[in-house]
Amino acid sequence: MKMNPWTLSVLLLLAGPLGADPDWHVEYPDSFCVVEGSTATIPCSFTHPARVKVGRVVWRFNYEHNVYNSSNVRANSRFLYLGDLIGNCALKIIKTVKRDTATYRFSFETNFGWWTGLNGVRVNVTGL
Template sequence: MKTNPWTLSVLLLLAGPLGADPDWHVEYPDSFCVVEGSTATIPCSFTLPAGRRVERVVWCTNDEFCRRLVFNVYDSSSVRAYRRFRYLGDRVGNCTLKIIKTVKRDTAMYRFLFQANGRGYPGRIGVIVKVTDGEDVKVRSSITDHVVKEGGQVTLTCTSACSFHQLDVHWYRNGHALSETGPALHLSNLTNNNTGNYTCSLDSSGQKTSAPWSLLVGEDEGRFGWRLTVSVVLKVLWAVFLLLLAGLVFAKRSAPGPEHETVYSEVVG
Protein backbone atom coordinates (compact mmCIF):
# COMPACT_ATOMS: atom_id res chain seq x y z
CA MET A 1 0.00 0.00 0.00
CA LYS A 2 1.33 3.39 -0.97
CA THR A 3 1.60 6.05 1.68
CA ASN A 4 0.81 9.64 0.90
CA PRO A 5 3.97 11.78 1.37
CA TRP A 6 2.04 14.32 3.41
CA THR A 7 0.72 11.56 5.70
CA LEU A 8 4.25 10.18 6.11
CA SER A 9 5.49 13.64 7.07
CA VAL A 10 2.81 13.97 9.76
CA LEU A 11 3.66 10.51 11.12
CA LEU A 12 7.30 11.47 11.40
CA LEU A 13 6.34 14.60 13.30
CA LEU A 14 4.13 12.61 15.64
CA ALA A 15 6.99 10.26 16.43
CA GLY A 16 8.61 12.87 18.66
CA PRO A 17 5.72 13.85 20.96
CA LEU A 18 4.27 10.33 21.21
CA GLY A 19 7.66 8.91 22.11
CA ALA A 20 7.82 11.15 25.20
CA ASP A 21 11.60 10.99 25.01
CA PRO A 22 13.13 13.47 27.50
CA ASP A 23 16.11 13.87 25.16
CA TRP A 24 13.78 15.60 22.69
CA HIS A 25 12.69 18.86 24.26
CA VAL A 26 11.75 22.46 23.40
CA GLU A 27 11.68 25.16 26.08
CA TYR A 28 10.08 28.62 25.79
CA PRO A 29 7.66 30.82 27.79
CA ASP A 30 3.96 29.97 27.80
CA SER A 31 2.83 33.44 26.76
CA PHE A 32 3.64 37.12 26.88
CA CYS A 33 2.30 40.47 25.79
CA VAL A 34 3.83 42.63 23.06
CA VAL A 35 3.11 46.30 22.37
CA GLU A 36 2.21 47.03 18.75
CA GLY A 37 5.08 48.60 16.88
CA SER A 38 7.71 47.23 19.25
CA THR A 39 10.32 44.58 18.56
CA ALA A 40 10.09 41.47 20.71
CA THR A 41 12.22 38.36 21.13
CA ILE A 42 10.87 34.91 21.98
CA PRO A 43 13.58 33.10 23.97
CA CYS A 44 13.78 29.44 23.01
CA SER A 45 16.09 26.45 23.52
CA PHE A 46 15.95 22.81 22.48
CA THR A 47 17.72 19.51 23.12
CA LEU A 48 18.00 16.29 21.13
CA PRO A 49 19.73 12.92 21.59
CA ALA A 50 23.50 12.82 21.20
CA GLY A 51 24.69 11.97 17.73
CA ARG A 52 21.66 13.44 16.00
CA ARG A 53 22.13 16.19 13.43
CA VAL A 54 19.48 18.88 12.97
CA GLU A 55 18.41 19.15 9.35
CA ARG A 56 15.58 21.65 9.54
CA VAL A 57 14.23 24.25 11.98
CA VAL A 58 10.80 25.88 11.69
CA TRP A 59 8.73 28.51 13.47
CA CYS A 60 5.03 28.46 12.62
CA THR A 61 1.78 29.95 13.90
CA ASN A 62 -1.46 28.27 14.95
CA ASP A 63 -0.43 24.79 13.88
CA GLU A 64 0.51 21.86 16.09
CA PHE A 65 2.96 20.25 13.68
CA CYS A 66 4.26 23.18 11.58
CA ARG A 67 3.27 21.53 8.30
CA ARG A 68 4.47 23.04 5.06
CA LEU A 69 0.90 23.83 4.04
CA VAL A 70 0.45 26.39 6.82
CA PHE A 71 1.98 29.81 7.38
CA ASN A 72 5.54 29.32 8.63
CA VAL A 73 7.15 32.55 9.78
CA TYR A 74 10.56 30.90 9.42
CA ASP A 75 11.67 27.70 7.67
CA SER A 76 15.34 26.92 7.16
CA SER A 77 14.47 24.71 4.18
CA SER A 78 12.54 27.44 2.36
CA VAL A 79 13.88 30.30 0.30
CA ARG A 80 10.82 32.36 1.21
CA ALA A 81 11.72 34.84 3.91
CA TYR A 82 9.65 37.17 6.06
CA ARG A 83 11.72 40.22 6.93
CA ARG A 84 9.92 40.97 10.19
CA PHE A 85 10.69 37.48 11.57
CA ARG A 86 14.36 36.71 12.18
CA TYR A 87 15.76 33.46 13.49
CA LEU A 88 18.47 34.27 16.04
CA GLY A 89 19.16 30.66 16.91
CA ASP A 90 21.20 27.85 15.42
CA ARG A 91 20.95 24.09 14.86
CA VAL A 92 22.62 23.14 18.12
CA GLY A 93 20.32 24.25 20.92
CA ASN A 94 19.24 27.87 20.47
CA CYS A 95 15.91 28.52 18.72
CA THR A 96 15.28 32.19 19.61
CA LEU A 97 12.95 34.12 17.30
CA LYS A 98 12.79 37.91 16.89
CA ILE A 99 9.64 39.72 15.72
CA ILE A 100 10.35 43.19 14.33
CA LYS A 101 7.78 46.01 14.49
CA THR A 102 4.87 43.88 15.64
CA VAL A 103 1.37 44.42 14.26
CA LYS A 104 -2.02 43.27 15.53
CA ARG A 105 -2.17 40.31 13.16
CA ASP A 106 0.98 38.89 14.80
CA THR A 107 -1.23 37.79 17.70
CA ALA A 108 -1.06 33.99 17.51
CA MET A 109 0.21 30.74 18.97
CA TYR A 110 3.87 30.36 17.95
CA ARG A 111 5.48 26.93 17.89
CA PHE A 112 9.00 25.72 17.13
CA LEU A 113 9.88 22.47 15.36
CA PHE A 114 13.19 20.84 14.55
CA GLN A 115 13.92 17.76 12.44
CA ALA A 116 16.92 15.48 12.89
CA ASN A 117 17.77 12.26 11.03
CA GLY A 118 14.26 11.91 9.68
CA ARG A 119 12.55 12.54 13.00
CA GLY A 120 10.64 15.72 13.79
CA TYR A 121 9.81 17.24 17.15
CA PRO A 122 7.53 20.27 17.66
CA GLY A 123 7.34 21.97 21.03
CA ARG A 124 4.36 20.51 22.87
CA ILE A 125 3.21 23.85 24.26
CA GLY A 126 3.41 26.84 21.96
CA VAL A 127 3.99 30.46 22.89
CA ILE A 128 0.88 32.63 22.95
CA VAL A 129 1.88 36.11 21.78
CA LYS A 130 -0.68 38.88 22.23
CA VAL A 131 -0.14 42.24 20.53
CA THR A 132 -1.78 45.22 22.29
CA ASP A 133 -1.99 48.98 21.70
CA GLY A 134 0.35 49.84 24.56
CA GLU A 135 -1.05 53.34 24.95
CA ASP A 136 -0.09 53.54 28.63
CA VAL A 137 3.69 53.59 28.21
CA LYS A 138 5.16 55.38 31.24
CA VAL A 139 8.50 56.30 32.79
CA ARG A 140 8.89 55.35 36.45
CA SER A 141 11.77 56.48 38.66
CA SER A 142 13.70 54.92 41.53
CA ILE A 143 13.35 58.19 43.45
CA THR A 144 10.25 60.14 44.49
CA ASP A 145 11.74 63.59 43.93
CA HIS A 146 12.64 64.99 40.53
CA VAL A 147 15.67 66.84 41.97
CA VAL A 148 18.97 64.95 42.42
CA LYS A 149 22.28 66.26 43.76
CA GLU A 150 25.40 66.28 41.61
CA GLY A 151 27.20 62.96 41.82
CA GLY A 152 23.96 61.14 42.64
CA GLN A 153 22.21 58.43 40.65
CA VAL A 154 18.74 57.46 39.45
CA THR A 155 17.21 54.55 37.53
CA LEU A 156 14.37 55.21 35.10
CA THR A 157 12.17 52.29 34.02
CA CYS A 158 9.91 52.14 30.97
CA THR A 159 6.66 50.38 31.88
CA SER A 160 3.47 49.33 30.13
CA ALA A 161 0.53 47.00 30.55
CA CYS A 162 2.72 44.42 28.79
CA SER A 163 5.80 42.83 30.21
CA PHE A 164 8.97 44.42 28.88
CA HIS A 165 10.94 41.20 29.00
CA GLN A 166 12.90 40.86 25.77
CA LEU A 167 11.49 44.11 24.33
CA ASP A 168 13.57 46.78 22.59
CA VAL A 169 13.22 50.14 24.37
CA HIS A 170 14.64 53.45 23.14
CA TRP A 171 15.40 56.40 25.45
CA TYR A 172 15.39 60.13 24.73
CA ARG A 173 16.44 63.28 26.61
CA ASN A 174 14.79 66.48 25.44
CA GLY A 175 13.77 64.65 22.26
CA HIS A 176 17.30 63.51 21.40
CA ALA A 177 17.98 59.77 21.23
CA LEU A 178 20.34 58.29 23.82
CA SER A 179 22.74 55.45 23.12
CA GLU A 180 21.34 53.38 26.00
CA THR A 181 18.56 50.86 25.24
CA GLY A 182 16.54 48.43 27.32
CA PRO A 183 13.67 48.67 29.82
CA ALA A 184 15.85 50.37 32.48
CA LEU A 185 18.02 53.49 32.11
CA HIS A 186 20.71 53.78 34.82
CA LEU A 187 22.13 57.28 35.37
CA SER A 188 25.04 57.73 37.79
CA ASN A 189 27.59 60.43 38.68
CA LEU A 190 24.99 62.97 37.64
CA THR A 191 25.97 66.44 36.48
CA ASN A 192 24.00 69.39 35.21
CA ASN A 193 24.30 67.88 31.71
CA ASN A 194 21.87 65.15 32.79
CA THR A 195 19.12 67.69 33.50
CA GLY A 196 16.19 67.36 31.09
CA ASN A 197 12.95 65.62 30.12
CA TYR A 198 13.29 61.86 29.65
CA THR A 199 10.94 59.74 27.53
CA CYS A 200 10.96 56.12 26.39
CA SER A 201 9.65 54.54 23.21
CA LEU A 202 9.01 50.96 22.14
CA ASP A 203 10.14 51.49 18.57
CA SER A 204 12.72 53.62 16.81
CA SER A 205 10.03 55.71 15.10
CA GLY A 206 8.88 57.06 18.46
CA GLN A 207 5.19 56.34 17.82
CA LYS A 208 4.70 54.61 21.19
CA THR A 209 6.31 57.25 23.39
CA SER A 210 5.74 57.91 27.08
CA ALA A 211 4.95 61.21 28.74
CA PRO A 212 8.15 63.08 29.75
CA TRP A 213 9.74 62.63 33.17
CA SER A 214 11.69 65.70 34.29
CA LEU A 215 15.06 65.45 36.04
CA LEU A 216 16.85 68.40 37.66
CA VAL A 217 20.43 67.94 38.84
CA GLY A 218 21.31 70.46 41.58
CA GLU A 219 24.70 71.34 43.05
CA ASP A 220 26.00 69.37 46.00
CA GLU A 221 25.48 71.30 49.27
CA GLY A 222 29.09 70.87 50.40
CA ARG A 223 30.48 71.96 47.07
CA PHE A 224 27.97 74.80 46.92
CA GLY A 225 29.01 75.97 50.41
CA TRP A 226 32.68 75.94 49.43
CA ARG A 227 31.93 77.90 46.28
CA LEU A 228 29.86 80.38 48.29
CA THR A 229 32.71 80.91 50.79
CA VAL A 230 35.24 81.52 48.03
CA SER A 231 32.83 83.91 46.36
CA VAL A 232 32.35 85.93 49.56
CA VAL A 233 36.09 86.12 50.22
CA LEU A 234 36.78 87.32 46.69
CA LYS A 235 34.09 89.98 47.01
CA VAL A 236 35.54 91.22 50.31
CA LEU A 237 39.06 91.38 48.87
CA TRP A 238 37.75 93.27 45.87
CA ALA A 239 35.95 95.75 48.14
CA VAL A 240 39.12 96.31 50.20
CA PHE A 241 41.11 96.84 47.03
CA LEU A 242 38.62 99.43 45.79
CA LEU A 243 38.73 101.26 49.14
CA LEU A 244 42.53 101.38 49.11
CA LEU A 245 42.53 102.59 45.53
CA ALA A 246 40.00 105.29 46.37
CA GLY A 247 42.11 106.39 49.37
CA LEU A 248 45.24 106.68 47.26
CA VAL A 249 43.42 108.76 44.66
CA PHE A 250 41.96 111.06 47.33
CA ALA A 251 45.36 111.48 49.02
CA LYS A 252 47.01 112.36 45.75
CA ARG A 253 44.40 114.96 44.95
CA SER A 254 44.70 116.55 48.45
CA ALA A 255 48.52 116.96 48.33
CA PRO A 256 49.82 120.58 47.43
CA GLY A 257 51.10 120.95 43.88
CA PRO A 258 54.32 122.76 42.66
CA GLU A 259 52.50 126.07 41.93
CA HIS A 260 51.42 126.45 45.54
CA GLU A 261 55.00 125.90 46.75
CA THR A 262 56.37 128.72 44.47
CA VAL A 263 53.83 131.29 45.56
CA TYR A 264 54.52 130.45 49.20
CA SER A 265 58.26 131.02 48.67
CA GLU A 266 57.76 134.49 47.04
CA VAL A 267 55.52 135.67 49.87
CA VAL A 268 58.02 134.59 52.45
CA GLY A 269 60.91 136.27 50.59
Protein backbone atom coordinates in the same frame (compact mmCIF):
# COMPACT_ATOMS: atom_id res chain seq x y z
CA MET B 1 8.86 31.35 52.24
CA LYS B 2 7.23 33.82 49.87
CA MET B 3 8.47 33.57 46.28
CA ASN B 4 8.20 36.13 43.51
CA PRO B 5 5.82 34.76 40.78
CA TRP B 6 8.44 35.56 38.09
CA THR B 7 11.08 33.50 39.95
CA LEU B 8 8.62 30.63 40.30
CA SER B 9 7.83 30.80 36.55
CA VAL B 10 11.51 30.66 35.66
CA LEU B 11 12.07 27.70 37.99
CA LEU B 12 9.12 25.84 36.47
CA LEU B 13 10.34 26.63 32.94
CA LEU B 14 13.79 25.26 33.78
CA ALA B 15 12.32 22.12 35.33
CA GLY B 16 10.22 21.29 32.27
CA PRO B 17 7.03 19.22 32.24
CA LEU B 18 6.81 16.13 34.40
CA GLY B 19 7.47 12.93 32.52
CA ALA B 20 9.00 14.69 29.52
CA ASP B 21 11.78 12.91 27.64
CA PRO B 22 14.90 14.90 28.57
CA ASP B 23 16.60 13.96 25.29
CA TRP B 24 13.86 15.45 23.08
CA HIS B 25 12.53 18.76 24.31
CA VAL B 26 11.55 22.29 23.27
CA GLU B 27 11.23 25.03 25.92
CA TYR B 28 9.71 28.47 25.67
CA PRO B 29 7.46 30.58 27.91
CA ASP B 30 3.73 29.81 27.90
CA SER B 31 2.91 33.37 26.80
CA PHE B 32 3.97 36.98 26.82
CA CYS B 33 2.70 40.39 25.73
CA VAL B 34 4.35 42.87 23.41
CA VAL B 35 3.34 46.41 22.42
CA GLU B 36 2.28 46.85 18.80
CA GLY B 37 5.08 48.30 16.66
CA SER B 38 7.87 47.05 18.90
CA THR B 39 10.30 44.20 18.39
CA ALA B 40 9.86 41.00 20.39
CA THR B 41 12.17 38.05 20.85
CA ILE B 42 10.67 34.69 21.75
CA PRO B 43 13.22 32.90 23.94
CA CYS B 44 13.48 29.23 23.02
CA SER B 45 15.78 26.27 23.53
CA PHE B 46 15.70 22.67 22.38
CA THR B 47 17.48 19.44 23.17
CA HIS B 48 17.97 16.18 21.33
CA PRO B 49 20.18 13.10 21.74
CA ALA B 50 23.86 13.62 20.88
CA ARG B 51 23.75 11.14 17.99
CA VAL B 52 21.07 13.21 16.22
CA LYS B 53 21.89 15.83 13.58
CA VAL B 54 19.41 18.69 13.06
CA GLY B 55 18.95 19.54 9.40
CA ARG B 56 16.05 22.01 9.37
CA VAL B 57 14.17 24.25 11.78
CA VAL B 58 10.69 25.75 11.41
CA TRP B 59 8.59 28.22 13.39
CA ARG B 60 4.80 28.02 12.80
CA PHE B 61 2.01 30.49 13.50
CA ASN B 62 -1.29 28.99 14.75
CA TYR B 63 -0.33 25.42 13.78
CA GLU B 64 -0.26 25.88 10.03
CA HIS B 65 1.52 28.94 8.66
CA ASN B 66 5.32 28.96 8.57
CA VAL B 67 6.85 32.24 9.68
CA TYR B 68 10.38 30.85 9.41
CA ASN B 69 11.70 27.78 7.58
CA SER B 70 15.47 27.33 7.40
CA SER B 71 15.19 25.61 4.02
CA ASN B 72 13.20 28.52 2.52
CA VAL B 73 14.47 31.78 4.05
CA ARG B 74 12.81 34.98 2.86
CA ALA B 75 15.14 38.02 2.82
CA ASN B 76 12.54 40.69 3.76
CA SER B 77 10.76 38.80 6.51
CA ARG B 78 9.82 40.42 9.82
CA PHE B 79 10.55 37.06 11.45
CA LEU B 80 14.25 36.41 12.07
CA TYR B 81 15.65 33.18 13.45
CA LEU B 82 18.27 34.04 16.06
CA GLY B 83 18.98 30.43 16.92
CA ASP B 84 21.14 27.67 15.56
CA LEU B 85 20.92 23.94 14.81
CA ILE B 86 22.37 22.93 18.19
CA GLY B 87 20.01 24.13 20.92
CA ASN B 88 19.01 27.79 20.58
CA CYS B 89 15.73 28.44 18.79
CA ALA B 90 15.00 32.11 19.61
CA LEU B 91 12.79 33.98 17.13
CA LYS B 92 12.64 37.75 16.66
CA ILE B 93 9.47 39.47 15.43
CA ILE B 94 10.20 42.96 14.04
CA LYS B 95 7.59 45.75 14.14
CA THR B 96 4.82 43.63 15.64
CA VAL B 97 1.27 44.11 14.40
CA LYS B 98 -2.03 42.96 15.93
CA ARG B 99 -2.29 40.03 13.50
CA ASP B 100 0.93 38.64 15.03
CA THR B 101 -1.16 37.68 18.06
CA ALA B 102 -1.09 33.89 17.87
CA THR B 103 0.41 30.71 19.26
CA TYR B 104 3.87 30.00 17.83
CA ARG B 105 5.49 26.55 17.78
CA PHE B 106 9.04 25.51 17.03
CA SER B 107 9.88 22.26 15.20
CA PHE B 108 13.15 20.69 14.17
CA GLU B 109 13.86 17.98 11.64
CA THR B 110 16.58 15.42 12.30
CA ASN B 111 17.91 12.29 10.66
CA PHE B 112 15.40 10.47 12.96
CA GLY B 113 12.30 12.56 12.11
CA TRP B 114 10.53 15.68 13.39
CA TRP B 115 10.11 17.02 16.93
CA THR B 116 7.73 19.88 17.85
CA GLY B 117 7.18 21.89 21.00
CA LEU B 118 3.50 21.04 21.28
CA ASN B 119 2.22 23.68 23.72
CA GLY B 120 3.77 26.59 21.90
CA VAL B 121 4.10 30.14 23.13
CA ARG B 122 1.15 32.53 23.01
CA VAL B 123 2.19 36.00 21.82
CA ASN B 124 -0.31 38.77 22.57
CA VAL B 125 0.19 42.07 20.73
CA THR B 126 -1.48 44.99 22.49
CA GLY B 127 -1.90 48.69 21.75
CA LEU B 128 -0.26 51.41 23.82
